Amino acid sequence: MIDLVNGSGSYVYDQNGTAYLDFMSGIAVSNLGHKNPKVMQALHEQSQKIWHSSNLYTNHLQESIAEKLTMGKNYLAFFCNSGTEANEAAIKLARKATGRPKIISFLQSFHGRTYGALSATGQPQLQQGFFPIVEGFDYVPYNQLEALKELLDENVAAVMLEVIQGEGGVIPAEKAWLQAVAKLCKANGSLLIIDEIQTGMGRTGNFYAFEAYQIEPDIITLAKALANGIPVGAMLGKKELAEAFGPGSHGTTFGGNNLAMKVAETVVSQINQPEFLADVKAKGAFLKAELAKLTGESEKVVEVRGEGLMLGVQLDSAETLQTVIQTLKQEKLLAIKAGGNVLRLLPPLTISQSELEKGVAIINQAILQ
Incomplete structure (x- = not known):
């Protein structure tokens, strides 16, 4: 068993001091790597002040990070503790704001494991043992329009989707399809909920x-x-929806606490810079191009897909995937699966070119052997 007890940059270290190149980032969490100096400084500074004050009082840190997340657009922010909580808030807001009961999501989607978020998740195998789930959810095929059109009526509060399905197999939305979904929602008076829990914060x-x-x-x-490992979640909603979430409609004890907000502000300030994001795109393009070569070199590799540093290598079987992940671990690189047979790669956005090249070499060896 691996017990990760330390980390630095793109590496993590187990209880024996063994170093592993981290191509998981805690499942797309440590986007700025481990022991990021500015994040550590922010955490230390706030730890010397107040950690928690409750949402009964004004919190200038919440206001600051909300401004950074909304980027001057027509949104307001609600802060919570996790992605599943953010999606629970989104489901509640959509139903209350529209007065409609139904939510449409997509097959192979993943939105969390609490009851509402699990009910929005289009993977029946994850719902087994927890029935009855929350009613009012329908699931349609991703990147297809016909089934959505058939179900989209005056009872649909919202359509909920990931721009790239993460747990479902690193499946990107087709641009024309997603634009069509947005237009259909608007015409029907249904809200469009975009789950950026895995794809946000510069990942793509x-x-x-x-x-x-x-x-x-x-x-x-x-x-x-959002806070590089400190638990935090957020829901951004258009300002015109705010009336539906008046006092008493929704809340959280720890959401928006001072410690998480200070760290989140520092994380967003580092990531949301043109140069930083351009660097992520360049590194992602390099990694994708190198991995794509495997499709011509091994019958095990079906397809390489994704954007930025959220990539998936679809292999020929679940058995091949498990073998590859174990081999990578033996070669001191950590990666994770997605769907039934996809190797999911989520390195820190701060990973160096030389570390990327080292990772490519290890992955090539693991798949081609």
């Missing part, structure tokens, strides 16, 4: 993945990398 080379699609969601959910 854009601060938000949806920015590459020229759409404007009604609700955006965030978590994972």
